[in-house]
Structures are given as structure tokens and as C-alpha cells.
Amino acid sequence: LNVSASVFSQEKISLDVKNTKLSKVLKLIEGQSKYRFVYSSNYVPVNKDVSIRVTNTPVTDVLHEILEHTKLNYSVSEKGLIVISRVKDTPVKGTVKDKDGIPLSGASVRIKGTNRGTAADVNGQFTISVPENAVLVVSYAGFSSQEIPLNGENNISVILQEDAKQLGEVVVTALGIKREKRALGYAVSEVKGEDLTKARENNLMNSLSGKVPGLDIGSTSGGAGAATSVTIRGVSSLSQSNQPLYVINGVPMENKPVGLNNTNPNGNSGSQWDNAPDLGDAVGNLNPDDIESISVLKGAAASALYGYRAKAGVILITTKSGKGSGAEFNSNYVAEQVVDRTNWQYIYGQGANGQKPITGVGAAQVGGS
Incomplete structure (x- = not known):
């Protein structure tokens, strides 16, 4: 705020107002002092509610409190005129890169404390208009955010550091590509292998029940070796199979629980219309302890790379691979007997x-x- 020293600046006033229009507060100041205000109602919020309580306080201090956080400043002339003007924004240019110098396209750049911001282009460059003494907050998915005080600079270079916690949340997508979950343009859910062995089931797919939104799992008979009927986001066809495509380590696998001599192409769902024995399914032969993760791809965009067989969705199964030295042994035994x-x-x-x-x-x- 620009204030010139004069005899007027020594004047003190007392105010006690609550939810009073700014225009009325300025008139109260004029009534208690020799100051006169000059401003334009086009940019001064004259209808803004002001609450202030001061006693025997210099006028300049009162104005500083009233106009704080309003993007307005004032100047005092030697004749007692107070001119209220708008703070002019300054354009700032900059680039956002990672530690290797690669531009971060789409990085978010905003002014701290406001909802004003912009995004970096494909070259990591951005331009934004900021008020005086502004602080920029730069962020990007998988990187730690940074706060950059400008201090009058109009050309800055920002280097973001990777955030190990955010980079850890990656999922396996189509063709086995690992990508950050928040960077995907379609719905995908992932279940870790350790979540499949907490409560063991006769069929691996039964362990996904209640863990993936939109996944409907039903066991046909419930016994040992029984098949499991899986549908993603409801029934998609009345005449063809509604079972998803299973892809194990990049290799598609058919998994139709059709049963023996079953004319129902949708599989043996255990209903009275199936009239066929349950001979199990292929995915039931997988060992839950060998699973690293299971990703469920939903919608046409997620499964487009696998063709028409993936019209009902895709379930990607990634098995464990050798890591380090050592061995892990576990065993599971299930015994069933009909008790009547x-x-x-x-x-x-x-x-x-x-x-x-x-x-x-x-x-x-x-x-x-």
C-alpha cells in the first residue's frame, strides 16, 4: 500500500460497525476526518459487508484492515485525497520439468489461497497473471507439490521431485502395461494377492466377492471344484456369454462354466434351467498363493485391445515372479464330508x-x- 507522509496521516478515528456496506464505512471515515475518497464503483466492491471495531486508530491502519485481501490498494495525496485503485496483475511465465529435464505436460499451477490457476502445455510451459507477492503452488500426479514465492520474478523454472508414496499406486492395464491409477481414462480395480488368501475359497474368483465395485460373483454349486459365474456391470448379452475374458500374464484364457451337455451359452449359473452337472472351470485351477495381483477392466475403452471376446470385460491376472533369494512354503488342506x-x-x-x-x-x- 502506497501512503505518503503528511499531516493528514496523523488523524485517528474510532469505528464499531458490523456487516455494514463498504461505501457507508468510507463515508463514516470521511465524517470523522478530513480525508476524502476517490474511487470507481466498477472495481471497488461498494456493497461488500465490512465488520470492524477500532478505537483511536490512525486512518491508514483502518484502511489497511478494510482493504486487505480485496486486490485493492490506496494512495494518499498531500491534500488529503485517498485514491483507491485496483492492484494490477503481473504476467509470469515458467516451465515445469522433472529431475531428468523432461517437461511435465498438464502440471497444475495455481495461486496459493485462490482458485485461480492454469496448466502446463506439452512443453511444460505456462503463463499466469498473479498479484503482488503471490505464491505459486505447482503439482503433478506422482510428484511432490512445491510452493514457489515469486518475490517479483516474472520467469521461473520449476523442477518437481518424484513422490515415492504416490508412484507406488500403479495398476496393471491392458497388454500388461503398468500405469498410475489416477492417469487412466477408464475404470479399473485392482486386488492384491495377499487379499485373496486371507479367507480362502474353493474357487479363486470367489475371493473377489465384495472387493470390486460392479463385479457380480455367484457360485454354481458351492462344493469343492465348483465353477463360478462372473459378470461385470450386469448382463451385456441375451444370447452370448456374459463371462469376462481372463488374461493370465498376457495370455488370454477361455473360462466358460458351461457344464456338460449344457445348451445355455451363458454358462452354468446353477439355476433350474441349466440341467447340467457342474464340472468346474479353468480359473478354479489357479493357486491363490501364486497370484501377484488381479486387475478388473470395465467398459469398452478398457478392453478394446482384446477384441470382441472382451465385450463383457477383462480380468487380468498377474502371477508372482522370483524376487531375491529364499523360498516360501505354505499349504492348504480342505476336507468335506456329507453329514446326514x-x-x-x-x-x-x-x-x-x-x-x-x-x-x-x-x-x-x-x-x-
């Missing part, structure tokens, strides 16, 4: 005293008595 303790009555008779006949002779005696 129903006490059937095979010898018929009337019985007596609440007891059924034990033998055929006893049944005949009771029936004949």
Missing part, C-alpha cells in the same frame, strides 16, 4: 407311548392290538 443324521423310519407301525416300533414284529403287534 436324519433318523428315518423304515419300519411302519402305530407305535405306543410315544415310541416307534423297533422291529417288524413289534410293528405288527401294535398294529394288530
Whole structure:
């Protein structure tokens, strides 16, 4: 704020206003002092509500508090005229790169404390108009944000450092390419291998139940070796298979739980219309302990690279690979036995005293008595 020294600057006033229009507050200052204000209502928010309480305070201090954070400044002439003018923004140019000097296209550049900002172009260059003493906040996905005080500079160069925490969140996309999850233009969900072994299931796909939005999983019979019916975002066809395409380490695999002599192309879903035994499916042969991660690609954009077979979605399975030295051993054992303790009555008779006949002779005696 530009203030010239004069006898007027020694004047002090007292104000106690709450939610009062700025134009009225300025008139109150004129009434208690010899100052006169000059301004244009085109850029001065005369209808802005002002609340201030001061006692025996210099006029210049009062104006500083009123006009703070308004993009306005004032100057005082020797004759007591206070001219309120708009703060002019200064254009600032700059570039955003990583530590290797590669331009970061699309990097966000904004003025701290405001919602004003811009983005870097394909060459990492940007231009933005900033007020006096502004601070720029530069950020980019996978990199740590930086705050750059301008201090009057109009040409800056920003080098962002990688953020290990953000770079750790990558997913496997089509063709096995690893990309940052936030940089994808389509929906993809990933489940880590350790999440599949916390509660073991007879079929690997049953472990995804409740972990992936839009994934509907239903077991056809529930027994050991039973197949699993999987649909992504509902039924997509009435006459063809609604099962997703399974891709294991980049190799597509057919996984249709159709059962034996089943004319239903949608697979054996365990309904009364299937009328076919459940002979299991291919994905049920995978060992959950061998899985590194499972990525579920949803929608046409996600599965376009795999052709028509991926119209119902794609489930990418990445198996573990050798890392370092050492070995890991684990074992799992499941035993099932049909338990039927129903006490059937095979010898018929009337019985007596609440007891059924034990033998055929006893049944005949009771029936004949």
C-alpha cells in the first residue's frame, strides 16, 4: 500500500460497525476526518459487508484492515485525497520439468489461497497473471507439490521431485502395461494377492466377492471344484456369454462354466434351467498363493485391445515372479464330508407311548392290538 507522509496521516478515528456496506464505512471515515475518497464503483466492491471495531486508530491502519485481501490498494495525496485503485496483475511465465529435464505436460499451477490457476502445455510451459507477492503452488500426479514465492520474478523454472508414496499406486492395464491409477481414462480395480488368501475359497474368483465395485460373483454349486459365474456391470448379452475374458500374464484364457451337455451359452449359473452337472472351470485351477495381483477392466475403452471376446470385460491376472533369494512354503488342506443324521423310519407301525416300533414284529403287534 502506497501512503505518503503528511499531516493528514496523523488523524485517528474510532469505528464499531458490523456487516455494514463498504461505501457507508468510507463515508463514516470521511465524517470523522478530513480525508476524502476517490474511487470507481466498477472495481471497488461498494456493497461488500465490512465488520470492524477500532478505537483511536490512525486512518491508514483502518484502511489497511478494510482493504486487505480485496486486490485493492490506496494512495494518499498531500491534500488529503485517498485514491483507491485496483492492484494490477503481473504476467509470469515458467516451465515445469522433472529431475531428468523432461517437461511435465498438464502440471497444475495455481495461486496459493485462490482458485485461480492454469496448466502446463506439452512443453511444460505456462503463463499466469498473479498479484503482488503471490505464491505459486505447482503439482503433478506422482510428484511432490512445491510452493514457489515469486518475490517479483516474472520467469521461473520449476523442477518437481518424484513422490515415492504416490508412484507406488500403479495398476496393471491392458497388454500388461503398468500405469498410475489416477492417469487412466477408464475404470479399473485392482486386488492384491495377499487379499485373496486371507479367507480362502474353493474357487479363486470367489475371493473377489465384495472387493470390486460392479463385479457380480455367484457360485454354481458351492462344493469343492465348483465353477463360478462372473459378470461385470450386469448382463451385456441375451444370447452370448456374459463371462469376462481372463488374461493370465498376457495370455488370454477361455473360462466358460458351461457344464456338460449344457445348451445355455451363458454358462452354468446353477439355476433350474441349466440341467447340467457342474464340472468346474479353468480359473478354479489357479493357486491363490501364486497370484501377484488381479486387475478388473470395465467398459469398452478398457478392453478394446482384446477384441470382441472382451465385450463383457477383462480380468487380468498377474502371477508372482522370483524376487531375491529364499523360498516360501505354505499349504492348504480342505476336507468335506456329507453329514446326514436324519433318523428315518423304515419300519411302519402305530407305535405306543410315544415310541416307534423297533422291529417288524413289534410293528405288527401294535398294529394288530
